[in-house]
Amino acid sequence: MTIHREGYKYITIATVLFAVLAFLNYKFVYGDSVLCQTIYWVLQTAFFLLWFWVLWFFRIPNREFTVGEHLIVAPADGKVVVIEETEEPEYFKDKRLQVSIFMSPLNVHVNRSPIKGLVKYVKYHPGKYLVAWHPKSSTENERTTVVVGNNQVTLLMRQIAGALARRICYYVKDGQTIDQNAEFGFIRFGSRVDIYFPVGTKIDVEIGQHVKGGQTILAKI
Secondary structure, rough: HHHHHHHHHHHHHHHHHHHHHHHHHHHHOOOHHHHHHHHHHHHHHHHHHHHHHHHHHHHEEEOOOOOOOOEEOOOOOOOEEEEEEEEEEOOOOOEEEEEEEEEOOOOOEEEEOOOEEEEEEEEEEEOOOOOOOOOOOHEEEEEEEEEEEOOOEEEEEEEEEEOOOOEEOOOOOOOOOEEEOEEEEEOOOOOOEEEEOOOOOOOOOOOOEOOOOOOOOOEOO
């Protein structure tokens, strides 16, 4: 396991904060009585768990990736919350099959390309911070749209900020080639990724299923 570069600043802040809180807790709470010692250890444990959660959030686990030119692999870890036909108004401007993956604050938040191809479109949109499962979050929240295509299929991925997310990071630009499972972005602190497939694509996952980015097969071309 490694730590994502987006986490260095936050882990440093969390470490300094933990050290300060631990010192203050010892200085002003710790005492000879059982009650003081109990309160001290409860607070100390809470401070440690908060620090550990920040570290855990930015983890990049070691993982065997699923690779195949006929496979569309999940771009994110999380729970499948939507599989439906809908209008895609930004790039395709027609009917598409949408699959949405909700990432809780406990999931790995690295976003990976589901196929190898050419980045055809990248657009960042500032916006609101509705909860990620809200029906209007895909059109009103802060979001980034990335389109990747090859000679077999063109897919649109949309990173959507949630109520806790306050920063969408993306690392690709128009015209570059990206490998399957290569990192194209990162979202901080809870969010969603929508993937738009051609209508008629047979989806190999179900609503409620938990998927892993770079491993779970969403569909076959």
